[in-house]
Amino acid sequence: MSAHHATFGLAPATRAGAVLSNGAYEVHRDFWDFIVDGRPLLLRLADLDAVSPLAADLGPSLFTAHVRRLLLEEDAPLAGGRYVLYGCPECEGLECGAVTAVIERDGADVVWRDFAWQTGETADLGRDGYPGVGPFRFDGAQYRAALEHLLSDGGPAHGAATARRVLLVGQRVALPARLAAALRGIGIGAEITRDAAGASPDELRSYGAVAFGSAVDGAERAAVRAAFAAAGSSAVFVDLPVPVVPLLIARIEEALDRCPQDQRRLLRLAATRGEVTVETAVPCGVVLTAYRVDRLSRTRTAELFAGQVEAGTHRLTVDARATKGTAYVVARTSGSVLVAEVAGE
Template sequence: MPAAHATFGLAPAVRTGGVLANGVHQLHRDFMDFVVDGHPLLHQLSDLDAVSPLASDVPPAIFVTHVRRLLLEAAPPLPDNRYVIYGCPECEGLECGAVTAVIEQQDTDIVWRDFAWQTTETLDFDRDGYHGIGPFRFDAAQYRAELSRLLPPEDAPEGTAPLLRRRVLLIGSRVAVLAKLAAALRTINIGAEIAADADRVPPTEIRTYTTVLFGASIAEHEKEAVRAAFDRAGAEPVYLDGLTPIIPVLVAQIENALDQSPPEQRRLVRLVAADDEAGVEVTSACRVQLYAYRQDRLHRTHAELVFEDLLEPGKHRIPLNERATRGQSYIVARTLGSVLVTPMAR
């Protein structure tokens, strides 16, 4: 009896960037994840920091090449008919490690099988294979229809494809804070510009912003004027009120707003913090980090990693270090593909 078909889909996903408490910068990457039987395939690879080849910031011609490979219309990049399914989010080099699989057509089906972790062109499958994942058998027509949505229309210039946008407009008068925030965002691969208002921004440029962050000094009538400018341009960005002048917290706010993945396909879905305790909910097993940020009376920022562990699916109550959360503090929760931020309630 032939194996049952699995459904194949694509969904927007994000590898969140950030300025971490130890000063390390982590790149932001938007990509299309593979959804098998309604569940992101990446979630089956517990604690793996990786992105698919269908990332928004690769050059258009390369993006199309990746799609053609998955459609079996271009030669595989590795020996033995192996294709890269997930790779390093920082450099995409095989030497950093990649999840690969054999992709082949069998009659009217497309089969993904023999998933493995690969760092060179040669592979020891017994040692490096993911023996509990797959094989997956997809109906070829449904599989090709889903991937073909990523290809450019016939009348588009050759080698082009629609790419995801990620630009942020920072509105405020505290230029020093916004300049530091813009620099941090650009460092992690997010475009950011600063403006006092949106009146002088051309409509064609306004439509390139997906997120608008208001500084603390912006009055409500000024916010309404910005929203009206975006409405006139036919744009619908996410509007954020900056929680605090602490740059890593603002970056986390923006990262969460830029996450276009469906809520039901996210790993980290809830974060609350009160009385030196955090409540966290995750949908699949993943490593969670909690950072505490605060400013002292001299406006110096203090950051501390207050929790890191692998959590099972469900809700968790996590006690926090009272010293790290005294005064007005903020908690940032991170997984490999999600970030949430909340002020500590007292």
């Protein structure tokens, strides 16, 4: 086995939630991703909608148990010394599929090898292995320090209590109420208020994003922004321009994404009538959806593109009728989302 040492680290990552066209939910998940030689391990694999076992919404005892396993302080949960590195974001069932690998000590080092996609008790490397991924040899001290830091730094939180809460500034009427219910359905806490400027600093710091309804005027927005600034909050402010809940959720998910730019699948999105430009960091599946409200205040939704693209910048011709007037395009990959307003003529 190669004597080359790979660097090991951990970084916050997000799997963006969504409300699907059939009304079903995809759950928002915050988790720690494994950073190998400066690059997220998840991006080295196939285009997976998956999260690591180090998820922020786990209870402290379960989160600690997963860390202890990776530290090899507990027996491997699967046959052959295999550990789950990424699994289904919606459940923990192995039947949905998981990325597993053998983790073992080799002297003072820790080695991850024989990566595979696994759906049963045993892995078939010939059929489901990841050729070219690993083995990775990590310095034992660096490896332990990164994982033990999670335990000494408050467990699964990594700021998730903040990242997973949104304040909706507006009236408690139909749209904010529907939006708040949908956000809670995908695992994001949401509250509605018209008195944000009077809240305590501790309360304001607990939000990762603030969304303004269309009825909130400039003076009130300025007062809210000033209150959050005075509290030392890092919340992201977004507008809710049109009453389309799936679009608004995508906009909020984009605001909550704290993943560094160089660790994302989606890098850039721009749209004009009839053309969408999307830039991706790795080969992945992309879905482009257009949302608009017509002159009779009816919501119009159109899927513009769904398919695999290579890494790079792609200019895609789309149906101009789906992006006329005031319209927005949402781009989704596995776990990430960007929103762009369609530029005028």
